[in-house]
Amino acid sequence: MSMDTDTALTVSGLTVELPKGTDRRHAIEEIDLHVGRREILCLVGESGSGKSVTAHSVMGLLPKDQLTAVAGSIRLEGEELRHATEDRLRDLRCTRMSMIFQEPMTALNPVMSCGRQIDEVLQTHTSLDQQARTAKILDIMEQVRLPDPRRLFSSYPHQLSGGQRQRIMIAMALVLDPVLLIADEPTTALDVTTQAQILELIKDLQERHDTGVLFITHDFGVVAEIADRVAVMQWGRIVEQGTTEQVLKRPDHPYTKMLISSVPSLVPRHRETRRAAPVVLRTEELAMTYSQGGMFQSKRSVVAAQDVNIEIRRGETLGIVGESGSGKTTVARCIARLIDPTGGRIYIDDDEIARVSVGQMRSHRRRIQIVFQDPYRSLNPRRMVGASIIEGPMNFGQPRDEALARARELMGLVQLDPDALDRYPHQFSGGQRQRLCIARALAMEPELLIADEAVSALDVSVQAQVMDLLDDIRIQLDLAMLFITHDLRVAAQVCDRLAVMSAGKVVEYGDAAEIFANPSHEYTRALFSVAPGRDWTFGEFLTD
Amino acid sequence: MYGFLMRRLAATIPVLGMVALFVFLLLRMTPGDPAAVLAGDNGTPQQIAEIRETLGLNKPIPVQLGIWFSNLLQGDLGQSYFFKKDVTELILLRVEPTVALAITTLVITVLIAVPIGVIAAYRHGTWLDRCVMGFSVLGFSVPVFVVGYILIYLFAMQFKMFPVQGYKELADGFFPFIHRLILPSITLSVIYIALIARITRASVLEVLGEDYIRTAHAKGLPNRVVLLRHALRNAAVPIVTVIGIGVALLISGVVVTESVYNIPGLGRLTVDAVLGRDYPTIQAVILVFSGVYVLINFLIDLTYSFLDPRIRY
Structure with a gap:
């Protein structure tokens, strides 16, 4: 076979069938793509578009008896894989093709040391002796820039940070120098700073080892950072394919255009200031220290938030941005009194609520409502959505008929069909569920709405719609909103004011536009400098 | 780890104490008189009273408890009414x-x-x-x-x-x-x-x-x-x-x-002791069994930390 040596992977006409009784016949249909050595091809698409099915087909990791490749071919360096035996596929995995996954937290075996997990690859695929294997492992750990490889060799995954675990995964994948690396959303679960480092690492190793990379992502910022070429998927088909420049700047397909235009801009929207409106929420020196332990354990304590002074006026959105562990969610939960702060004061209008008893707190509960991150898990799956929405108001004494009428109104407000109140959560899509969660929160007629990463789990096109909806509601109802996010792009679009948190403290606080234009704290500057795709403006297309 | 071992062992003492107290009181509350069983079908009330006297069953319950507890602390599980032997010996045999x-x-x-x-x-x-x-x-x-x-x-x-x-x-x-x-x-x-x-x-x-x-x-x-x-x-x-x-x-x-x-x-011993209202033996066997429960739980906890490096005490 005369396959040129510059090709790592060629997929042509690949079709994978879904089991009967699902909403469409094929998971993916007639996929054509090609990954050269020394090339990064980004496969972009929203959830359910078939990106992961494509990747798993190549690796031969499709769940048996559920998904089957029925047509087309997959060639790795010219070798046909679609009809390869299970043994042959096992031989190829990690030697010629490797894969890394989204969740570094769960992708490593928690009860086996990191060194041993890499060693397994060498034991299975090579006949090297122990000494040679250890040397090779330490070398690849060095290459993925893990600090102190000897110590990490015998560490367990839970002792490592998310970024370090992903480096272990990469080391495992690349230790035998495969020609193809499949990376399935490898940075989605990581903080931006770590994400930037991992992207740089993948790029660097790929160049040094002449590896072809099939990089799966939903994030156009990441695409802009890393891709040589881009393939866009929708409903199991590739709708557009081309160089990064071409796809991002001169997209052909309307779906691509829509996707790229939905990427929120890093330049804040112009917004009116509301400095004259009354203050709804004010915190003074708010602090939260978690402590653990008791009679049979030694005491440990973690300072999660400290000296937090923020205020929100009616009709205004305050964003809290920061990386995981910065304390932003702790602050939100303290304000809603889901947890009891260990210090400081919280005022709603003029009522202090940080220290009131649980019984007294009850009358204040309806004034603060939260919309959580994961719409799939924050609605009771066994209750009709109508029941979930009216439960709160009825709890506070509203008659059922009145609460139901209000629920129908709210369904209209969040742009859902009022007749859908007697359905169950699983009959709605992710974006619709988040609208339901918003309706549920609004049913209580709160003065303060807290959105805790409320758009982070949504696909980019849905995300844009829910962000717009939240903004509309804020204006219509003149609500004060606390918006927690790790995504600077989202923050730029919805926040009037911004609090940047790091290690439990607010390091910068002020007008969003001002902070985005002139970040003064070094942490804020560092955060902005690693935002993926910061050098691109998405959605301004060029026409020839 | 050593501290954990010590703390866990210390925590077993109140557990065993509670069990001992509970078993003692429970037996005194259930109907049936050991003296009557020992005297047999033809025993006269006077014989029964004598047996009660020798076994110390006519003393007030708190006094009986006190005696049993202080013997227990010295490692003496008492004498079996039924088998007329030291309970410790009886258990070791079984x-x-x-x-x-x-x-x-x-x-x-x-x-x-x-x-x-x-x-x-x-x-x-x-x-x-x-x-x-x-x-x-x-x-x-x-x-x-x-x-x-x-x-x-x-x-x-x-x-x-x-x-x-x-x-x-x-x-x-x-x-x-x-x-x-x-x-x-x-x-x-x-x-x-x-x-x-x-x-x-x-x-x-x-x-x-x-x-x-x-x-x-x-x-x-x-x-x-x-x-x-x-x-x-x-x-x-x-x-x-x-x-x-x-x-x-x-x-x-x-x-x-x-x-x-x-x-x-021990299973047979338990059955026989219960049928004969043999208080010292029942109490001792139950104490031994609960000691075993506690020990097993302790071993399970140790096994956890051996199996899963994330579990540390």
Whole structure:
């Protein structure tokens, strides 16, 4: 076979069938793509578009008896894989093709040391002796820039940070120098700073080892950072394919255009200031220290938030941005009194609520409502959505008929069909569920709405719609909103004011536009400098 | 770790104290008079009163409790009313059969239950899986004594492979010892095999859906290695928990099995002591059993931290 040596992977006409009784016949249909050595091809698409099915087909990791490749071919360096035996596929995995996954937290075996997990690859695929294997492992750990490889060799995954675990995964994948690396959303679960480092690492190793990379992502910022070429998927088909420049700047397909235009801009929207409106929420020196332990354990304590002074006026959105562990969610939960702060004061209008008893707190509960991150898990799956929405108001004494009428109104407000109140959560899509969660929160007629990463789990096109909806509601109802996010792009679009948190403290606080234009704290500057795709403006297309 | 050991051991003392107090009071509250039992059917009221006097049963209950407790602290479990022996001696004589029965049962259970559970999980949805699950339902529903008599009928009376009843001490040689233990152990283990096979299947099945199992497959590891090295070890914590609970529950199963197979162990001693209202013996046996429960729980906790590096005390 005369396959040129510059090709790592060629997929042509690949079709994978879904089991009967699902909403469409094929998971993916007639996929054509090609990954050269020394090339990064980004496969972009929203959830359910078939990106992961494509990747798993190549690796031969499709769940048996559920998904089957029925047509087309997959060639790795010219070798046909679609009809390869299970043994042959096992031989190829990690030697010629490797894969890394989204969740570094769960992708490593928690009860086996990191060194041993890499060693397994060498034991299975090579006949090297122990000494040679250890040397090779330490070398690849060095290459993925893990600090102190000897110590990490015998560490367990839970002792490592998310970024370090992903480096272990990469080391495992690349230790035998495969020609193809499949990376399935490898940075989605990581903080931006770590994400930037991992992207740089993948790029660097790929160049040094002449590896072809099939990089799966939903994030156009990441695409802009890393891709040589881009393939866009929708409903199991590739709708557009081309160089990064071409796809991002001169997209052909309307779906691509829509996707790229939905990427929120890093330049804040112009917004009116509301400095004259009354203050709804004010915190003074708010602090939260978690402590653990008791009679049979030694005491440990973690300072999660400290000296937090923020205020929100009616009709205004305050964003809290920061990386995981910065304390932003702790602050939100303290304000809603889901947890009891260990210090400081919280005022709603003029009522202090940080220290009131649980019984007294009850009358204040309806004034603060939260919309959580994961719409799939924050609605009771066994209750009709109508029941979930009216439960709160009825709890506070509203008659059922009145609460139901209000629920129908709210369904209209969040742009859902009022007749859908007697359905169950699983009959709605992710974006619709988040609208339901918003309706549920609004049913209580709160003065303060807290959105805790409320758009982070949504696909980019849905995300844009829910962000717009939240903004509309804020204006219509003149609500004060606390918006927690790790995504600077989202923050730029919805926040009037911004609090940047790091290690439990607010390091910068002020007008969003001002902070985005002139970040003064070094942490804020560092955060902005690693935002993926910061050098691109998405959605301004060029026409020839 | 050393600190943890000490703290855990210290925590067992109040537990055992509570058990002792509870057992003592419970026995005094239940109807039945040891003196009447000892005097026999023809005992006169005067004889009964004399026996009460010698046993100290006519003293006020708090005084009886005080005496028992202070003896207990000196390591003296008292004298059996019924057997007229030191309870300590009595228990030591009966410990070997019970411990031997428990250990062989445990070994048989683990050797059978864990592998069939793993296979059922690996082949879930197939006829193999359904067989294992079917056996498991059967194992739960058939009472211990029925299993015991069926096994005796088949293997002892029809095929004459094993003796019908009886026990030989280990000192008399290993083969006669184990030969007489096999049927009782199998009888006892049926229900535990059913239980532990089910838990193993559920636990391994859950682990097989984890991301790191996908990683292991992506590394090109053979299925056997993925199953044993990656899945089973991660599934082990709930399995060990249930094995631990099983060992504790075993003690109640021992009572019936020892009666069916006529083995002179602690189970039989318990039955005899209860029938004879032999307070010191009942109290001592229950204390020993609860000591064993506490010890098992402690061992399970230690096993957790050995199995899973994330669990540290």
